[in-house]
Amino acid sequence: MDYKYLEIAKKIEEQISSSIIKVGEKLPSLRMMSKSFAVSIGTVEQAYGYLEDKELIHSKNRSGYYVLAPLDFSIDSPMESNFESKPQEIKILDLSMQVMSKTQENTPYPLGSAIPDIESRAVKQIHSALRRHAVYIPNHYEGPQGNLDLRRQISKRSLLGGKIYKPEEIIITSGCQESLTIALQVCTGPGDLVAIESPGYYGLLQSLEVLGRRVLEIPVCPDRGMDLDQLESLLQRHNVSALVLNPAYSNPTGHCYSDEHKSQFCHIVSRLDIPLIEDDVFAELGHGFNRPKTIFSFDHQGRVLLCSSFSKSLSQDLRVGWLVPGRYFLKARDYKYASTLGTSSLQQWALADFLQGKQYERHLQSVSINYGKKLCLFKEMIKELFPKETKMTQPKGGYLSWIKLPGSLDSLRLYDLALQQGISITPGRLFSVSPRFNNYIRLNFASLPPEKMHRALTELACLISQAS
Numbered sequence: 001m002d003y004k005y006l007e008i009a010k011k012i013e014e015q016i017s018s019s020i021i022k023v024g025e026k027l028p029s030l031r032m033m034s035k036s037f038a039v040s041i042g043t044v045e046q047a048y049g050y051l052e053d054k055e056l057i058h059s060k061n062r063s064g065y066y067v068l069a070p071l072d073f074s075i076d077s078p079m080e081s082n083f084e085s086k087p088q089e090i091k092i093l094d095l096s097m098q099v100m101s102k103t104q105e106n107t108p109y110p111l112g113s114a115i116p117d118i119e120s121r122a123v124k125q126i127h128s129a130l131r132r133h134a135v136y137i138p139n140h141y142e143g144p145q146g147n148l149d150l151r152r153q154i155s156k157r158s159l160l161g162g163k164i165y166k167p168e169e170i171i172i173t174s175g176c177q178e179s180l181t182i183a184l185q186v187c188t189g190p191g192d193l194v195a196i197e198s199p200g201y202y203g204l205l206q207s208l209e210v211l212g213r214r215v216l217e218i219p220v221c222p223d224r225g226m227d228l229d230q231l232e233s234l235l236q237r238h239n240v241s242a243l244v245l246n247p248a249y250s251n252p253t254g255h256c257y258s259d260e261h262k263s264q265f266c267h268i269v270s271r272l273d274i275p276l277i278e279d280d281v282f283a284e285l286g287h288g289f290n291r292p293k294t295i296f297s298f299d300h301q302g303r304v305l306l307c308s309s310f311s312k313s314l315s316q317d318l319r320v321g322w323l324v325p326g327r328y329f330l331k332a333r334d335y336k337y338a339s340t341l342g343t344s345s346l347q348q349w350a351l352a353d354f355l356q357g358k359q360y361e362r363h364l365q366s367v368s369i370n371y372g373k374k375l376c377l378f379k380e381m382i383k384e385l386f387p388k389e390t391k392m393t394q395p396k397g398g399y400l401s402w403i404k405l406p407g408s409l410d411s412l413r414l415y416d417l418a419l420q421q422g423i424s425i426t427p428g429r430l431f432s433v434s435p436r437f438n439n440y441i442r443l444n445f446a447s448l449p450p451e452k453m454h455r456a457l458t459e460l461a462c463l464i465s466q467a468s
């Protein structure tokens, strides 16, 4: 194995930390470095790539590599605050509907939506696949399990998550939201208590509220995740029917669990004999890292129900997702059949077609690098424009940032003010049943080109100082 690139990277790292190369300075060109170290240009590229992953440098519009400002944005852990987990009723739907309906109007600065870059080449390729397939209208329903070719393609990709699931184990859904809702329906009942992450994805709270379940919110520390001892003791103390986790680049914190943590989750739910619903929807969007393994891959008892979709990696508008419900398969298929008969054929054909080639893999590689770079720029802008006390998580994948604003600023008020200026944000209030995250906001750091992002954040920073 050639570690020459690491040697070069370490030398540059030393020079950056001792300020021989200063923040904002341009690094020597690839050609110059390759000459002075007598290595190939590819080796220097690898060294620079390594430093980019460590967020020490970034490349700017092909003009070269520059040293980034050191960032010290660790966020206060919600675990360190007084956060007592107790069973609670959910009342989030009205608020979330209000936010959703106001945000639905096209805003020039859509920082509030958790959607990918829909201008990508891959989305255009899918649209042409849709047009190609639109000439044929089937004279039957596709069926509750969904298109076999698409399930074969999804099954092929499953190995990347650490364990293959077969086409016959998969149910195609109309998005991850439907996968989650079916999963909750098959393994919990009305009035049941479901353990979830806090802060956590508000769509999950909505489903739980509509289904009449209660929640036990478990604190999640943005850099360490859930404390396993605390989790187990809470699950033992309360009569919980299921645990729901979003372990890979979670919404909103961007946190990713280690394999050790994932295997422990499986042991815990096995000891307590409860199911675990895994929301894996952001997993393919690591910033230059391998796709994380699923919790599903550590489970040997069929008690993990895996939920995912193409909404975050390709387009939310496809409305195609999947569910691998393990031992709950038959019941889940019945629920899917009873609720929609089956997901629309056209989207499934187009996706199956698209996934056959190499376009999806190429697309994932390019967006992941792009999101990683956009995150570096975004952090620099936050540091430059937002109040000094602002804190922000360090996501290693996806495109969501979880930001804590200074003092007791009300993010719902900021949301209204921002919307008047054409900027959408997601108020932290939505991510818990309690007002615990009122002074947080979630922003999509990849939804705009850098200049537009700078304009939006400048305006937002002004509104923050007005509202503080």
Ligand SMILES: Cc1ncc(COP(=O)(O)O)c(C=O)c1O
Binding pocket: 114, 174, 175, 176, 177, 178, 201, 203, 246, 250, 251, 279, 281, 308, 309, 310, 311, 312, 316, 320, 321
């Ligand atoms: C964590 C998480 N799970 C599920 C969903 C829903 O995904 P879909 O659009 O595929 O229904 C979202 C959408 O924002 C999400 O963030």
